[in-house]
Amino acid sequence: MKIRVGMGFDVHRLVEGRKLVLGGIVIPHSLGLLGHSDADALIHAICDALLGAANMRDIGYHFPDTSDDTLDMDSKLILKQTMALIASKGYQLGNVDATICAERPKINPHVPAMKACLAQVMNCEEDQISIKATTTEKLGFTGREEGISAYATVLIMKD
Numbered sequence: 001m002k003i004r005v006g007m008g009f010d011v012h013r014l015v016e017g018r019k020l021v022l023g024g025i026v027i028p029h030s031l032g033l034l035g036h037s038d039a040d041a042l043i044h045a046i047c048d049a050l051l052g053a054a055n056m057r058d059i060g061y062h063f064p065d066t067s068d069d070t071l072d073m074d075s076k077l078i079l080k081q082t083m084a085l086i087a088s089k090g091y092q093l094g095n096v097d098a099t100i101c102a103e104r105p106k107i108n109p110h111v112p113a114m115k116a117c118l119a120q121v122m123n124c125e126e127d128q129i130s131i132k133a134t135t136t137e138k139l140g141f142t143g144r145e146e147g148i149s150a151y152a153t154v155l156i157m158k159d
């Protein structure tokens, strides 16, 4: 059994007039994340962790933010395609452990829905996906509510 680990990190800016999409679901909030796609920072961090674990470059390499194909793209599709990319090298998911950094809104009430959504997209058990949330104690850009960041660690494996 070959086991590999990967990490991912992503940030998107919070602005007015955008939906807040995180972990594949829409979270009610006065601000949303700005980006070329739907700007789902959690999914982007998970994709980068998966690609890193398989040593397959990064999300920007496979899904450039200069392409019309990825404009307003649902990040669930990016995640689905990323799973297909690692499967093409024979890897399957072991587990994901992720952390979202946001001052507001409260993320924890939405974690069960995010896990259910991501498990469906990644074709795995909810138990394979851990999502945690923290504020940054009002410090830095997340603390000032200028943006939201996400970190992900994944383990992948093949026989």
Ligand code: MG
Pocket: 010, 011, 012, 035, 039, 040, 041, 044
């Ligand atoms: Mg991103």
